[in-house]
Amino acid sequence: MNYAIIDIGSNTMRLSVYACRGGHVNVLFTKKETAGLAGYVTNGMLSTDGVEQCIAVLKLFQESLLGIRIDGLSVFATASLRNVSNTQEVLRTVSRRTGIAVEILSGQDEAVLDFIGATHSVGLENGLLIDIGGGSTELTSFSNKVITYAESMPIGSLSLYTNLVEELLPSSAEQKAIRRTVLKKLETVKSLAGKQFSDICGVGGTIRAVQKMNRKAGGSPEGFSVKTLRSMLAKVQKPDKDTLRLILKSAPDRIHTLIPGMLILDTVAEYFKSEKIHVSAFGVREGYLYARVLGEPIHILSSVKGKE
Secondary structure, eight states: OEEEEEEEOSSOEEEEEEEEETTEEEEEEEEEEOOOGGGGEETTEEOHHHHHHHHHHHHHHHHHHTTSOOSEEEEEEOHHHHTSTTHHHHHHHHHHHHOOOOEEOOHHHHHHHHHHHHTTTOOOSSEEEEEEOSSOEEEEEEETTEEEEEEEESOOHHHHHHHHOSSSSOOHHHHHHHHHHHHHHHTTOGGGTTOOOSEEEEESHHHHHHHHHHHHTTOOSSEEEHHHHHHHHHHHHSOOHHHHHHHHHHOGGGTTTHHHHHHHHHHHHHHTTOOEEEEOSOOHHHHHIIIIISOOOOOBOHHHHTTO
16 A cells, blocks of 8 residues: 655645555655745734645645555644644635645644654654654653653744744844743643653654754764764854854755754753653654554553543
């Protein structure tokens, strides 16, 4: 079976086509567009221009699928449409203009599906999973590969940039404001208060961009230490020409959101006294495929299920 998934995120929209054979999943085709939907939110609503941007990308993806044999298609949105006040109006417009029915994932759904996808890529038994998106950040704790907590914080790399940064790169004062905002949100996560996680499993575009920079600088292909993260963060905060070239080679479409995303990651790592960040190639899209399409069971504590 060949199956296509479109993920409408706050910063990027992605199309992935998978070959599913005997419970194994291989990526056949991917396409990414930087839609920046979080930048089109005004007074809590996705603007008309934002809706048009979303529709334009969806139509582009539909054209891309014309030459590919697929057996099914699922389209979902995360914080991009979950956190706006005109969600239902946007969904109706998108459906009318494209014929696509978009599913809205809750914050907890997104966190759980992140975990399912990541565990097919990274072999950690215990730790904390973090997915830094454009408009939200998902946290999922797990023990013996069983989810013990799963929730979403309504802050992301693009939303922090949009709300707190005036220029292309955040100033020292703006970086402190980002850290304070992240810490304030973390302190509301009472279920994880006082917890320590030596290992973090990271998914999402921000963390993959940091890993790409790390690898181009000669780092490990599997992840990086928190010490390395802080060293890279110090370089990108006041970049010289070589560092700017590295950013442009690694993540040109994230030059404005990279530092806010790295500050989220570093603040989370400091809060939970983490030491190592393992980077997963799989995330919410693959988790959706395994759980919602292939029917793989979810290992989650009953107390967490009760919050769904």
